[in-house]
Amino acid sequence: MIYNVKMETLDASQKERIQLERLQNTANSVYANVPFYKEKFDSLGVNPNEIQSLDDLRKLPFTVKQDLRDHYPFGLFAVDQSEVVRLHASSGTSGKPTVVGYTRNDINVWSEIVARSIAAAGGEPSKVLHNAYGYGLFTGGLGLHYGSERLGMATVPISGGNTSRQILLIEDFQPQVICGTPSYILNIAEIMEKMGKNPTDTSLQYGIFGAEPWSEEMRQTLESKLGIKAVDIYGLSEVMGPGVAIECHEAQDGLHIADDHFFVEVIDPETGEPVSDGEYGELVFTSLTKEAFPIIRYRTGDIAAINRTKCQCGRTSVRMSRVKGRIDDMLIIRGVNVFPSEIENYLLQVTEIMPHYQIQLMKKGTLDHVELHVEVNGDHFKKCQENLEHAEIYSLKEKIQHLIKSNCLVSIKVQVLGPNSIQRSEGKAVRVIDLRKESVMQ
Known part of the structure; x- marks a missing residue:
């Protein structure tokens, strides 16, 4: 089904x-309403009237x-506060949260x-749509909620x-549809199995998963466990929030960008210069229809083509x-660049372990040290006679x-843990834990 045939x-x-x-x-x-952008435009000697082509x-x-x-909080808003009907914000775990606003028309769009x-x-x-994304300042829950109701689904x-x-x-x-982070939906399926239920016996047909990087192997795991088609949002x-892009269930071959509302560029993150279609680089988005919080050439830090x-x-x-992956999530292990999602691709091919890591x-001294913690599945654990030092x-x-x-070209020490040793997440999975400051202090 194509919701808006004309525009899509x-x-x-x-x-x-x-x-x-x-x-x-x-x-x-x-230029007229956000002093930050007026100053930026003027410093580059650019007037909005000079934009005559994309x-x-x-x-x-x-x-x-x-x-x-x-x-x-509101220094980049382009409308008067009286026109703002919704505020969302990031968690602010690394400092002040990033705050975004929406007019009534922004919410409708x-x-x-x-x-x-x-x-x-x-x-x-x-x-019926089952929305397991978090509500609140995070945009995921309310974003999917309003879209589901607009489509006419019971939410x-x-x-x-x-x-x-x-x-x-x-x-x-x-x-018919379930939405959430892939790691949490996987957790739901695993709990069902522990309760003696078969997750494939439900009415679910489609899953809309995002808010954290996940691999093709994770898709296959979710589809197999739940008997659904899983798409990335x-x-x-x-x-804006969720909905900037999504896979279609027919092809599951790339995420369709709502490009009548968001203009996308892909740049070399080092030089800022554009890269060719099909080449990986940093995603940059410019909003085309937002009123309260329009953004120009926003560097997302996300790597895609x-x-x-x-x-x-x-x-x-x-x-x-x-x-x-994200530029700031990229690991440099003995000079080799690798993303956690690349490691996940190969981990999930190992049938003896659970899809949690x-x-x-x-x-260690002056050098960075990396350990990969994985969790053996219950059947294999029994085979090992509950002895983690077993051959x-x-x-x-x-x-x-x-x-x-062989595949990521890095050597990583692996720790194999017993079942349920790695904490499950009810939101975004925590895949990388940086203990380097604690290691130095000890």
């Missing part, structure tokens, strides 16, 4: 005309997350974009946590690859180390 199947020339008009309006809005976007300045923190997304994922009017706003109740409502309300609060070919589902939107970073465990460690070394 536009040909390139029509879409570019719409994008240029909206870009011009956005540039004029921020290529002229490159004349405009980049925006980074620190700019949002520096103008906390966002709802329509997410309705498109849910339809692309397999959702339909009159069906279960259960949020994250209270897993036994989640299972009860899945069984009783019989939803992408969004970030600085640009884009594809402009038409999809088999009929949509003509630009597609982005699944996010390979953690990468721990420590200091079977040693063999498993060697197997994983060889797999990572």
Whole structure:
């Protein structure tokens, strides 16, 4: 089902005309109403009236997350406070939170974009959507909620946590679609199995998963355990929230960007210069229709590539690859760059372990030390006679180390733990734990 056939199947020339008009309006809005952008434009000698083509976007300045923190809380808003009807914010774990605002029209546009997304994922009017994304300042819960209602689905706003109740409502309300972080939905499936239930026996047909990087192997695990089609959704609060892009359930081959509302670039993160289509680089987004919090050339830190070919589902939107990782999540292990998602790709091919892992970073002397903690599954644990020093465990460690070394070109010490040793998450999974400061202090 294509929710908005007119906009989602536009040909390139029509879409570019719409994008240029909206870009011009956005540039004029921020120049007139956001002192930060006026100063940036003036320092580069750029006037919004000079934007006569989409290529002229490159004349405009980049925006980074620190700019949002520096103008906390409302310094980058382009409308009067009286027009703002919603505020969202990041967790602020590394300093001041980043705050974004929405006018009533922004909420309407966002709802329509997410309705498109849910339809692309397999959702339909009159069906039921189980929303296990967190509600509150995080944009995930309310973003999917409003989009689901706009599509005409009965929406279960259960949020994250209270897993036994989640299972009860899945069984009783019989939803077609489930939404949440992949790690938490996997946790729901595992708890069902512990309760003696078969997760594939539910009414679920489609899963919309995001808010954390996840691999193709994790997709296969989720689809197998739950008997569903699992699609990736992408969004970030600085640009809008969930719905910036999503895979279609027909192809599951790249995420369709709502490119009538968001203009995407991919740049070399070192030079800031554009890279060719199909080449991986840092995603940069410019909002085209936001009123309260328009953003110009926002550097997301996410690594992906884009594809402009038409999809088999009929949509003509630009597609982005699944996010390979984040620039700030990239690990440098003895000079080799590797993303946690790349390690996950190969870990989930090892049948003796559970799809839960953690990468721990420590200091040993002056050198960084990396350990990979994995969790043996229950059947294999019994085979090892509940002795983690057993030869079977040693063999498993060697197997994983060889797999990572052969494919990721890094040597990592592996610790094999017993079942349920790695803490499960009710939101975003914590895959990397940085203990280097603690290691130095000890």
